[in-house]
Amino acid sequence: MDHRDTGPDRHLRAGTAAAGPYTLDIDPGRAGWGYSALRVLELAPGASHLLEAGDSEWIVLPLAGGCSVHTEGTTMELLGRENVFAGVTDFAYVPRDARALIASGAGGRFALAGARCERRLPARRGPVSEVPVEDRGSGTCARRVHNFAAAGTFDCDRLIAVEVLTPGGNWSSYPPHKHDEHRPGEEAELEEIYYFEIDGEHGFGYQRISPSRPGGTDLLAEVRSGDAVLVPDGWHGPSIAAPGHGMYYLNVMAGPGPEREWRICFHPDHTEGYR
Template sequence: MSPDRPAPSAAPPRSLHLPAGTAAHGPYTVDIDPGRAGWTYSALRVLTLGPGETHAFDSGEGEWVVLPLAGACSVRVDGEILELRGRASVFDGVTDFAYVPRDAHAQIASGAGGRFALAGAKCERRLPARYGPAPEVPVETRGSGDRARRVRNFASADAFACDRLIAVEVVTPGGNWSSYPPHKHDEHRPGAESVLEEIYYYEIAGPGALAYQRISPSRPGGADLLAEVRDGDAVLVPDGWHGPSIAQPGHDLYYLNVMAGPGPEREWKICFHPDHTEGYA
């Protein structure tokens, strides 16, 4: 087996689709670490804090970005206090964020309470703790018409320095398709495709709203999923063609993508499905 493709786990995840509540662990409403996912690098936690509450954690072998989903917080790390103004919800635009390096002790505190994502990746280098200002987050529109969506590249490979972590937010208007055409990143092909494990975490505007996520196999025995996803769900993408992500008409769809892999370069290189060549990824 190529050293650039991770070996299959001896204990694969029970399901690629993790409905809200099923990935809860300890203080986290979502806690996906590499061991629970059955892979090596990518991780995601979602933390809810009440007014005045705090939460401390050790970063261990991973680097983490603390990203407010709803509310504001402060992050104390490496002797600094990084104040995050946050936002009312994920549909209210970009937010500032904090980078927590590996081998650090951090504390998150929230005066009014809120929900906070911790996007993480197992890594080798220890980079400085840093504040990511909201005005410096690159935002782009991908696709057009019923394939248009907004991508917030807060920790993309080009926008913010991490060792292995790549993370972006995508907001898809109700009725639109995103993650389209279907694409994959499960082979190391220099300049063309990079190996990345990926997590999707979803929030959907409106009570009872839903969306759909497709993953189709890129090789025999590969990932295969068609899931109805709802607010707070997560999906694991260990390999395979992923997309489309389909938003219910009238209900905007948000997802947080967390990616990391073994490649020598931190890069997002993808391959489009040959049977779906229209549109933009």
């Protein structure tokens, strides 16, 4: 099979999508779609950054370190975590049309997950104690999911975001699935970003997207820490972690549907015998 990337810049290698203060900056215009966005912000000790929300809602998610988020007249202190493999973290929600000052005394790295939206919801903190943790799959397909902003767990207008931790040698995002059509009750149309971090200096993984329609996205990418993959359409999965190197990915999703929901369709050729 000819594994080729037929879309523009579907695999963004670490550092290639940097802009201004961001080591990664994916907006809907760059992605070629309408809603999903992701930025990764690195702050030196004592530094701060002003986030202009514009027409999007945002979640400030610590990847390494803690910070404070001051917006809408309130300050949310985020304790954060040592790194993405150290467990769940608290986070802050910033509404559209707001300005938020993000400051970190000790410095750190922070994901800003965003989605263009219509409703303006209140700014608020998502505490660690309210983050649902799900163990999904079994055997070599076992992985752990942090459903911090999944549909039904935290109120957003359009944004859906979760974290997935895959042990070294395991497959996740499996069976391959898609969400590129609006089919009420069966499938929701969602644009998706995968952002990766790999445990270990020389670790890597693989991400597969196969076409769900003629001329659709076709990608097999070797991913390393700081890489991102854009999924505008297609069957995506598996996400494969190299033996000895745990894989983390942050999924950011949003779409045009009338409801904020995560409805997916599994690839019919890969579900038989799946555990």
